[in-house]
Amino acid sequence: MPRLITVQRHAGINGELQPEEDTFELSMEDLSNFVVEGSPLTTPAWPTISDVHRALRPLQAEADRVGKQVEQFAETLDRLTNDTRGKPQNDCTHALKLVHGYRKIARSTVQYLREIHAPEKQEQASVRPESKTPNSYRDSAYSTATEDLERWQQEEQTWHLLGVMLQVQYPSSETQQVSSKGYPVRPSKEREINHYSSESDVWSRFLADDDQAWERHSVVEWLKTCAMESGPAIKEVVEKLETDADRGSGLCAHSWLYTKEAIKGQKRLRSWPQALAPDSPGIDASLRNADRSKSLVTQLDPDAATRQARGLEHQDENYERATWLACWEMVRRGQDWDSIRVWCQDRVESWRAIALRGDPRHHLSNDCTDPGSGAAAGWQSRALWRKVCALAAQSDGADKFEAAVYGAVSGHLPSMKKVCCSWNDYLFAHYNCQVLGAFDEYITRSFSNRLPNGLHDKAGLFNVNMTSANRAKSGNHLMTSMRELKTVSEEAKGPFKMLQGSLIGKTFDEFVRNNGALLFQTMSRLGRSKNYTRFLRSLEKAQAEGKVQALIKPDDYQIIRIVTHICLIFEGLGAARSKDVHSLGTENFLDAYISFLGSAGKQQLLPLYASFLSRERAISCMAREIRIVVEHGERQTMMRLMKQYKLDLRRVLNKQLRMSMKKSEDNEEKDPGYPKLSILDSKKLGEMRTIKNGFMGFSITDNQHDLINGFEWYLLLEDYWEETLAIGALLYRYLFKLAGSKGLAAAKEISKRVTFSTLCQRRGDSRSMKDGQAGKGQCVSKRSDTFQNLEQLVHALSALEAWQAEVKKKPRDLDMSSPMGKKWRDSLRKASESVEAHIQPLLRGWLQYSQDESEAVELEQIREACLPEVLLAYTAILNYSSQYLSRSYLLKSMELGATIAAPDSDLAGCFVSSKRMPEMVDALAVTSMNMLVAEEYGIGNKKMSAKMGLWSSKGS
Numbered sequence: 027m028p029r030l031i032t033v034q035r036h037a038g039i040n041g042e043l044q045p046e047e048d049t050f051e052l053s054m055e056d057l058s059n060f061v062v063e064g065s066p067l068t069t070p071a072w073p074t075i076s077d078v079h080r081a082l083r084p085l086q087a088e089a090d091r092v093g094k095q096v097e098q099f100a101e102t103l104d105r106l107t108n109d110t111r112g113k114p115q116n117d118c119t120h121a122l123k124l125v126h127g128y129r130k131i132a133r134s135t136v137q138y139l140r141e142i143h144a145p146e147k148q149e150q151a152s153v154r155p156e157s158k159t160p161n162s163y164r165d166s167a168y169s170t171a172t173e174d175l176e177r178w179q180q181e182e183q184t185w186h187l188l189g190v191m192l193q194v195q196y197p198s199s200e201t202q203q204v205s206s207k208g209y210p211v212r213p214s215k216e217r218e219i220n221h222y223s224s225e226s227d228v229w230s231r232f233l234a235d236d237d238q239a240w241e242r243h244s245v246v247e248w249l250k251t252c253a254m255e256s257g258p259a260i261k262e263v264v265e266k267l268e269t270d271a272d273r274g275s276g277l278c279a280h281s282w283l284y285t286k287e288a289i290k291g292q293k294r295l296r297s298w299p300q301a302l303a304p305d306s307p308g309i310d311a312s313l314r315n316a317d318r319s320k321s322l323v324t325q326l327d328p329d330a331a332t333r334q335a336r337g338l339e340h341q342d343e344n345y346e347r348a349t350w351l352a353c354w355e356m357v358r359r360g361q362d363w364d365s366i367r368v369w370c371q372d373r374v375e376s377w378r379a380i381a382l383r384g385d386p387r388h389h390l391s392n393d394c395t396d397p398g399s400g401a402a403a404g405w406q407s408r409a410l411w412r413k414v415c416a417l418a419a420q421s422d423g424a425d426k427f428e429a430a431v432y433g434a435v436s437g438h439l440p441s442m443k444k445v446c447c448s449w450n451d452y453l454f455a456h457y458n459c460q461v462l463g464a465f466d467e468y469i470t471r472s473f474s475n476r477l478p479n480g481l482h483d484k485a486g487l488f489n490v491n492m493t494s495a496n497r498a499k500s501g502n503h504l505m506t507s508m509r510e511l512k513t514v515s516e517e518a519k520g521p522f523k524m525l526q527g528s529l530i531g532k533t534f535d536e537f538v539r540n541n542g543a544l545l546f547q548t549m550s551r552l553g554r555s556k557n558y559t560r561f562l563r564s565l566e567k568a569q570a571e572g573k574v575q576a577l578i579k580p581d582d583y584q585i586i587r588i589v590t591h592i593c594l595i596f597e598g599l600g601a602a603r604s605k606d607v608h609s610l611g612t613e614n615f616l617d618a619y620i621s622f623l624g625s626a627g628k629q630q631l632l633p634l635y636a637s638f639l640s641r642e643r644a645i646s647c648m649a650r651e652i653r654i655v656v657e658h659g660e661r662q663t664m665m666r667l668m669k670q671y672k673l674d675l676r677r678v679l680n681k682q683l684r685m686s687m688k689k690s691e692d693n694e695e696k697d698p699g700y701p702k703l704s705i706l707d708s709k710k711l712g713e714m715r716t717i718k719n720g721f722m723g724f725s726i727t728d729n730q731h732d733l734i735n736g737f738e739w740y741l742l743l744e745d746y747w748e749e750t751l752a753i754g755a756l757l758y759r760y761l762f763k764l765a766g767s768k769g770l771a772a773a774k775e776i777s778k779r780v781t782f783s784t785l786c787q788r789r790g791d792s793r794s795m796k797d798g799q800a801g802k803g804q805c806v807s808k809r810s811d812t813f814q815n816l817e818q819l820v821h822a823l824s825a826l827e828a829w830q831a832e833v834k835k836k837p838r839d840l841d842m843s844s845p846m847g848k849k850w851r852d853s854l855r856k857a858s859e860s861v862e863a864h865i866q867p868l869l870r871g872w873l874q875y876s877q878d879e880s881e882a883v884e885l886e887q888i889r890e891a892c893l894p895e896v897l898l899a900y901t902a903i904l905n906y907s908s909q910y911l912s913r914s915y916l917l918k919s920m921e922l923g924a925t926i927a928a929p930d931s932d933l934a935g936c937f938v939s940s941k942r943m944p945e946m947v948d949a950l951a952v953t954s955m956n957m958l959v960a961e962e963y964g965i966g967n968k969k970m971s972a973k974m975g976l977w978s979s980k981g982s
Contacts, residue, residue, distance in 0.1 A: 095131055096623070099591060100631045102127040118196035121595050122189055126207050128591060129185035136182055139175040179256045180522040181588060183248075184529075188592060190248045191529050194241045196599055208251070210244045221476055225408055229386040232468045239464045242457045245530060249454040250360025260355050267348035281326070281374065282346070284339035288313060288322055301325055304334045315339050328377055332423035350427035353378055354445065357434045358454065381418075384411035385435050386465060409469055410478050412436040412462070437462030449514045449523050453530075456504055502531035521578050521585040525592075535611070538593060541578040542614030548580040583622045590619040594638055613643050624651035630663060637671035644673060649682035652739065653732045665742055676746060679739050683753065686732040687760055700763055700884075700891040702940070705826060705899045714902045714952055717830040722770040722823055730772035733757060737780055741788060750785060751813040758816035762888060770823065777820040782813060811875040812885070818872070819892060822864040826899050829857040833906070842910070851910055858907045862918070865900050868893060869925055874932065886939075893933060894942040897922065901949040905956060919953040 102124065186208070193209045213230035233240045257263075292302060292313050302309060302324035313322050320337045323330040331338060338346065356366050367379040386408060412435060418424060419432035419441035426444045433441030433455075442455035469477065505527035508518040517523055528537035578585055593612040616639055623631050632651050636644040648668070655664055668675050706715040726734075737757055740750040757776065761769030832853050841847050873889050876882035901919050908915035926933045926946065937943040 095135055096587070096626075096628060097631070098131045099128060099587065100628075100634055102131070103591065103594070104634055118192040118599065119198040119200050121192055121196070121599055122198060122207065122209065124591075124595060124598075125185055125189040125192065129182055129189065132178055132182035132185055136175065136178045139178060143172045143175055177522070177584060181584065183252045183256070184522060184526055184588060186251065187245075187248055187526055187529055188595070190244050191241075192595075192599075194244050210247060212240055221473060225386050228469065228473070229465065232465055236464060236468065239461055239468075242461050246454060246457050246461060247360065249450050249457070250358065252450055253355075253454075254359040254361075257355070257359065260352050263355055264348040264352050267344045267351060282338055282342040284316075284341045285322055286326060288315075288339065289324065289326070304336070332421055335423060347425050347427060349373070349375065349378070350425055350431060353382075353431050354427045354434070357382065357431055358451070381415065381432065382435055384408045384415055386462075409466060412466070434458060437466070447513065449508060449517045452508055452511070452514060453504070500531070501527075502533050505531045505533075521582060524578075525585065525589065529592075534592070534596070538589065538611035538615065540611075541589070542611035545578065545580055545586070545618045546614045580618065583619075586615060586619050586622065590615045590635075597638075609640070613639055617643070617647055620647055620651065624654065629655050629660065630667060633664070633667040633671045633673055636673060641674075645677050645681050646685075648673060648678045649685055652678065653682060653686070653735050656735055656738075661739060661742055675739075676743065676749075679736060679743075680753070682736045682739075683733060683757070686729055686736055687757075689729055700887045701767070702891050703823075703895040704767055705823070705895050706902065714905050714949065715898075717826060717833075717899055717902060719830055719834055720827065721767065721830075722774055722827050723767060724771055726772045726775060727768075730761070730769065733760075734772060734775055734779065737776060741780060741784065744788075747785060747788070748810070751782075751810045754780060754785075755812040755816055758813070758820070759884070759888065762816075762892070770820075773816075773820045774824055777817050777824070782810070782817050812873065812881075815867070815873045816888075818864065818867040819896070822861070822868060822896060825857070825861045825864040826896070826903070829854075829861050829903055832857040854907065855911055858903060858911065858915070861900065861903055865896070868896065869922075869933065871932065889936050890940045893936045894940050894946070897926070897933070898942070898945055898949060901946070901953065905949075905953055908956065913957070916953055916957045920950065920957070923950040923953075 189207070189209045193211075197212060213234045215231070215234045217227065217231070219227050219231045233243055289302060292309070295312075296302075296306075302313070304324050306324070309324060310321050313324065314320065315322055315337065316339060323334050323336045323338065325334075327333070330336070337343070352369075353366070356369065363379070363382055363385070366382055367376065370376050370379040415432040416436035416438045419429045419436060419438040421429070424432070426441075429438075429441040430445040432438065437459045439455055439459040442458070443452065446452045446455055505518070508514055508527075511518070518527070524537065528534040578589070580586075593615055597612060616635055620632055620635050623629070623635070629651065632648065636648050639647060652664060655661055665675060668678070705717055705721050707718045708715070737754060740746065740753065743750065754776070758773055761773045761776075763769070832850075835853070836850055837846075840850060842851060872893070873885045876885050901922060904915045904919040904922070908919075923946070925931060926937065934943070937946055
């Protein structure tokens with residue numbers, strides 16, 4: 027099936043990373059051997075069904091909460107990978123379709139949660155931005171639905187960012203389609219510019235020429251979109267300040283109301299027709315604010331407070347701050363200049379909008395014919411205006427939000443950092459500063475003769491330091507510095523911001539490698555090799571030194587899902603990164619996500635994601651997960667899906683059994699050979715030993731359940747008959763080898779669920795035989811003999827156990843002539859006949875056919891361990907049955923002795939080798955004596971029965 031994403035074990039990803047000085051580097055030797063010998067990639071520790079059920083409740087809750095989205099992600103991945111054949115790998119058009127599909131899923135979830143939790147979010151939004159604490163932005167695993175809304179908002183932003191970065195690194199040729207989905211389209215270099223070109227054209231050409239500026243501009247636009255879509259309404263942001271301004275809501279047409287009244291009062295007292303001046307006699311003492319703490323301005327010009335170094339009434343200060351806060355929010359959210367101008371005009375504050383005209387991104391004002399718009403002054407005046415705004419931003423008398431607005435227009439970083447309270451804000455401030463700074467440098471290089479004289483004179487008036495002393499030089503360096511910044515340190519170390527930072531800083535490979543390694547360690551619990559352990563120690567040391575961050579928790583399934591799908595998208599683009607490291611990290615995330623899907627009951631999605639793993643890892647991963655698929659219909663569906671995604675079911679099943687047996691061997695005691703069966707009890711009834719009650723046991727371990735479930739899968743395979751029989755025989759032999767007969771209950775269960783006759787019938791069906799039947803001769807072969815013989819042994823043991831259960835039901839002093847006595851005798855007769863029927867296959871030629879000499883030795887060990895005990899128990903049953911049923915059972919016991927002693931018998935050797943021939947001789951001697959004294963008595967004659975005891979036999 028054609029697909030966008032084709033993960034190959036040794037495929038790379040395009041574009042080499044240029045690591046920063048503090049980037050943590052590991053040698054390939056540390057990464058070359060993470061796994062056990064013989065398996066390219068070892069899967070995590072093998073959980074049993076019990077382990078799954080213990081973990082199922084929280085996982086199921088998580089799956090129920092995001093189940094719809096999980097299925098939508100898989101559906102989108104499967105659907106959109108069908109339309110990618112023959113597409114250029116350096117074009118992200120089809121990858122963007124996938125990203126956009128994931129973003130739509132996240133957006134619809136955000137809208138749904140937003141409708142449900144609008145009241146809670148409105149209450150949280152009433153907190154002023156500057157009063158938010160780092161805890162307000164935590165994005166770790168949440169337990170409440172309100173916090174889920176924040177996480178889904180972060181996810182939607184992450185998918186949007188990924189689309190932006192893909193369009194930057196692998197630009198799509200379908201610009202119209204890309205633009206309609208909200209992703210940036212880079213300007214073309216075809217349009218020539220000159221000294222008379224508009225600043226809009228110059229700005230576009232600047233973005234077309236400068237790759238780094240285009241990337242940072244795209245990130246800035248993404249940050250604006252995030253603020254617009256996830257931030258509260260501006261009215262809610264300024265509500266607290268608006269209330270303190272004491273003039274109602276709306277910030278409309280009031281200006282400095284209380285300061286204006288104070289100035290008017292002074293003018294009335296002084297009877298001055300002209301404006302008050304700062305140096306008017308006694309003005310400092312008389313014109314003061316309400317609490318007499320500072321002097322008020324004497325004029326209402328916008329720059330009066332700065333120019334006169336005086337203040338405003340407290341209410342007017344709050345009004346001023348609220349207005350500038352609203353302007354900052356509009357700039358931060360990327361609203362166009364016309365929208366800001368209309369907002370200011372409605373409040374009779376048009377002069378504030380004029381301050382934003384220096385931003386080259388506000389293209390509408392560039393083409394406007396309104397003389398007041400600034401376009402008539404020429405675009406070159408904007409460079410001067412940005413310098414003036416930078417000077418205003420660092421003015422001591424300016425409010426911090428006013429300074430931030432001027433800083434955003436001019437690219438003055440220190441003024442913007444004062445109002446930053448989140449990871450996004452700091453990133454916006456840095457990248458906005460860098461983009462505008464690069465643009466000013468571009469204009470200086472290309473059109474220096476069009477700029478005002480002295481604008482860039484380092485010793486002149488406009489010598490302004492636009493950046494802070496410790497400005498980050500690269501995206502990766504900036505991400506590192508924000509993790510060390512107390513204001514946003516906790517947020518920056520969260521999984522979503524770490525992921526977004528890795529995309530922006532181009533360290534996604536390192537992010538996947540480090541977190542994938544720790545995920546694998548958590549899932550495995552123990553390192554799988556010496557090199558792997560050394561790598562983890564190096565990683566932990568680097569974490570302690572702050573060189574790397576790997577903070578994804580193994581139970582944060584949302585972030586694991588996101589990273590998994592991002593990895594697949596990058597692989598689909600053929601992004602050639604470090605082969606072994608990136609491939610291993612990707613597969614670790616895929617493995618973790620598949621584990622979550624399996625434990626959460628999403629088994630039908632497993633083959634899709636496993637198909638993106640390397641062949642060996644896919645087989646191991648599916649082998650781990652299919653053991654919990656037990657329903658016949660679900661198994662058939664799983665088989666169909668595995669065939670569709672070209673997963674080798676036979677290898678998966680073989681791997682599953684091997685791994686289950688390996689874990690069972692680690693957890694259960696096993697004899698080096700085959701332990702002797704323990705059927706007979708040490709105590710005797712008369713001269714014969716009795717059979718133990720429930721000697722096969724009743725408990726089946728979790729590991730044994732996995733083995734049985736795994737073997738059942740083979741019933742669905744076609745043209746795999748002989749191999750299935752060989753595997754079944756191996757499984758029986760493994761269970762018989764467990765110490766203390768601990769595997770007999772599991773063997774009994776296998777004999778019920780996967781029978782030899784069923785396998786023969788399926789073989790006949792698969793070959794479309796006439797009448798739908800498979801003849802006995804067609805089913806029997808040397809390879810099938812072993813499985814059939816071992817199944818016969820299990821049936822015989824089951825019959826012995828069932829017979830003893832019937833004996834146990836006999837009440838003491840039961841009257842055999844009573845209805846209850848007759849009923850019990852009938853049950854005992856049926857049980858005895860069943861034992862006899864199941865013992866017969868063991869008496870001649872049992873386990874005599876082997877594939878090679880080593881198997882012959884092993885089969886002989888089974889014969890020696892099982893046959894003597896079984897036949898001794900059979901002798902005891904015949905003697906006991908003769909007492910209540912018929913003396914013919916004694917004859918059958920003697921016939922057994924003759925069979926053992928026959929020249930062509932293969933039974934005597936087992937008794938001799940196991941040194942149990944004396945026991946059989948004693949048992950036959952007891953039988954002989956019973957025959958000598960046996961007489962026919964009435965069934966109900968208690969006196970005679972008590973007299974004869976075991977030495978007499980009652981016939982029917």
